[in-house]
Amino acid sequence: MSLTVSEITQKVSASLTFKIFSICFASTHIPLLALVVYLVTGFRSEAMPVLGTVLAATLIGTGFCLASVWMLIKPLHEISVAVEAYRSTGAVKPIRSKRTDEVGVVTNGISMLITELDATLSQLRRQATTDVLTGLGNRRWLKEIGSMEITRAMRERTPVSVVVFDLDHFKSINDEFGHDVGDQVLMATGATIQHNLRPYDIAARIGGEEFCLVLPKTGTAAAIAIAERLRKELASRAIGVLPAGRVTASFGVYRGDPANESLKVMLTAADRKLYSAKNSGRNTVHWAVAKSITGESVAS
Structure with a gap:
């Protein structure tokens, strides 16, 4: 089967072996060609001029060889830099070569x-840190991001509050109406949270029907207002077969002291107020302030 000139040219351009052979052949023959041209053109054939011509041609051939080889392997250098950058910083630098060899x-x-690896890892990270049912973060994500916010609040000396709330009588909803309805309630709760929070607030589902909010730059009054808004909206929603008022939640709010308390300590304090709210009849908000913070009441 005969090949056209275009097909031969394409195959040659796609062959790294041919390119390397061509470079080596040209580089090693440049001194010989220079000597032939020198003699044919009638220049003197004394030893020193001939030697000078050969040496100059050898330098030119060496330079041509080095430059050509560098052009051949330059894409490999660029991709090695991209690989190292991705390993050290996670930055993806797409590289596209037009060469076909x-x-x-x-x-x-x-x-x-x-690029595909980064996309896959990003998807896995999202799956590992996101609650599939509600779209909120999970406990693992909350621990990581929430701790960062506490550290930031300490550094910037800004207030931070934590809200923990639990859906009232959620088990009875599952028992009476089935888990599909229970899932609808959880999804509606997640949507309600996302609708009411600010862009920089942190929300996570940390248990079956238990949720947590970390509110940066938020004092006691603002945190209580956010919890009350969520409580009222949840109580006013009809979810599937459940009428308005059937789904309620109890809230514990804690204004923490980021200079002296960790996220774990704040969550524990908010959780205590949550159980206080449940013991007092549910569908209410109880709150507390860190004792080390002056100028605010300590408890509800």
Whole structure:
């Protein structure tokens, strides 16, 4: 089967072996060609001029060889830099080579693999830190992000509050109406939270029917107002077969002291107020303030 000139040219351009052979052949023959041209053109054939011509041509051939080899392997250098950057910083730098030889194939293949790997890892991170049912963060995510917010509040000396709330009589909803309705309630709760919170607030589902909010730059009064807004909206919603007022929640609010308390301590304090709210009849908000914070009442 005969090949056209275009097909031959394409195959040659896609062959790294041919390119390397061509560079080596040209580089090693430049001194010989220079000597032939020198003699044919009638220049003197004394030893020193001939030696000078050969040495100059050898330097030119060496330079040509080095430059050509560098152009061949440059994409590999770029992709190695991209791989190292991704390993050290997680930054993805797409690289696209127009070459069709082996170096181009390897460069484009590795670049695509890095991009696909980063997308896969990002998806896995989201799955590992997101509650599938509500779309909120999970306990693991809350621990990581919430702790960062506490540290930031301590550094910037800004207030931070924690809200823990629990859906009232959720087990009876599952028992009476089935888990599908229970899932609807959880999804509606997640949507209500996302609708009412500010962009920088942190919300997570930390248990079966238990949720947590970390509210940066939020004092006691503002945190209580947010909890009350969520409580009223949940109580006013009809969810599936459940009429308005059937789904309620009890809230514990705690204004923490980021300079002296960890996220775990704040969650424990908010949880105590949550159980206080449940013991007092449910569907209410109880709150407390860290004792080390002056100028505010200590408890509800």
